Amino acid sequence: MNIQVNYSNRIKRMIEQMQALGIDALIGTRMVSVTFTAGAFAPWRGAVIVTRDGYVGLINFMIDQERVKAESWLDEIIAYAPIPGMDMPDMVVYKIKELGLEKGVLGVELGHSPRGNTGYLTSTEYDLFKEGLPEATFVNALDVVDKAGYVKDPEEIVLMRQATAMADSAIEEVRKALCVGMTEAEAVGIGEMELRRLGSEYHWAVTGSTEAASGYRSCYHMCGTTQPTDKILQAGDNMIVDFHPTYRTFMSDLSHNYLLGKPSPEQQKLADAYLRAAETLVTNLKAGNTIGTVWHAVNDSLTKDGYIQYTVPFFGHGLGVLGHEWYPPIGNAEPYTEIVLEENVVEVGFLSITVPGVGGMRLECPIRVTSTGGEMLSATPLAMTVVDI
CATH class of the missing domain: 3.40.350.10 (Creatinase/prolidase N-terminal domain)
Known part of the structure; x- marks a missing residue:
């Protein structure tokens, strides 16, 4: 490019x-x-x-x-x-x-x-x-x-879109391949091969490079990082994947949630609450809002749906070149709450909701701040994908 x-x-x-x-x-x-x-x-x-x-x-x-x-x-x-x-x-x-x-x-x-x-x-x-x-x-x-590095130049956003498009394609390849009997590592390896095919230069995360979790591993309490293992995927498992490609030093961070087979009522209830919170997060990443405003909007959504006690209590982090994966985090603590979002800031929207015995849902998605709300840099939908097994 x-x-x-x-x-x-x-x-x-x-x-x-x-x-x-x-x-x-x-x-x-x-x-x-x-x-x-x-x-x-x-x-x-x-x-x-x-x-x-x-x-x-x-x-x-x-x-x-x-x-x-x-x-x-x-x-x-x-x-x-x-x-x-x-x-x-x-x-x-x-x-x-x-x-x-x-x-x-x-x-x-x-x-x-x-x-x-x-x-x-x-x-x-x-x-x-x-x-x-x-x-x-x-x-x-x-x-x-x-x-x-807080506000991104137009060409920097183009490079971030390219890195995110690689992750979109990896997530789609995983969807097409997922089946009962695969291991977590095998499933995300298919996605990693796609990242390399498309030109990803470095899988940057320290959390096992690509992350994956299924079944009981998806719902460790307050868990937001999971390296892939040789755990075998089973019917009824929800599956989290999280890819971290890099293109010309610019990073992406994109996750998605799958369900192998028909969701149980509790799994569907969790997925619905997760989707409402994720949409609230994207909507509120709007120029002029403060970090604190965004945090409270997502917190209120999760509290209303009864999942706040199962959720990691911060909702995003900055993104840019290699190493820039923090400033500013979306949390309810100084000195970040009063930071005002500006147009062309890019934040990774983050949600991790883990309910023991039910499953876990994770959002990581690069989102560009605009005057009308957040613009997802990815094409991957927020909603959980149900895989027909």
Whole structure:
């Protein structure tokens, strides 16, 4: 797909955030910061450096150097090696000094996350930066990339649609293949093959790559992540699949629910309540609404239907380039509730309702915020698919 990303626009937005925080240079170590800035898949530990006067460079692991140089738009990509004097922190210190910013205000990325591979600065790296740059002032700068990447450019949304279309096709291939006697892993493997056929470059989720759950595994209490296993699908099982393709560093996150055979009355009741909550979520992802407004609307729907006690109490997360799978989450907690949704923000609508002895329903779907409500980037329906067995 011949789509040109406007990297200059990204950097301009980052510098605006840096200026607001009084930062001379950002040292970005999170995966989202490296990917967003460099525009290439750089899975090893690394750091981007962006200065207020427009310098942009990447410190990258030497074994990935030539590929990343070929795929990134950056002019300067500096290799590091995990040996004393040449490791990533050493090369960052060297570059900051070369830029004449050893006495400047340096933004770093300090924090924590439920995700295990986010790339926040480690305490050891922080100590090495402070030791190597004793006259610098360090400040936390998570807002720089989070806010710069909040609203998506038109070409970025096109790439996200492409990644989501791959997931749509994988979900359809699973539907056509599902039958009693298959294993969960076998079923979603068919979908994964379709993702690769269509050009997905990386199945990014840390939760077992593609996720799947059937029968009793679909209804673990408050469960929202399930790696596929060798459990055999049986008549009456509901089946959750959840795909995570990537296209040109942009991610998708799309799940769907199936029922093998005719649903029981309780399964149908659950599916109906799930659909009402999912539609409420999509409708309320509207420019001008706050995160708190969206959360309360979905919470009220689930409370009215009697399923709130079975539901994971947050209803979505941000989406973008690799690593950007959080800001802003749709939860009922500071500092997110007062964030105002803007047009062309993309959120993954999330629902996980798990009722012991009945089944589980999961929604993950990329949704573009518009002035009239949410626009699903996917063609996969929200409603559960009943598979004739």
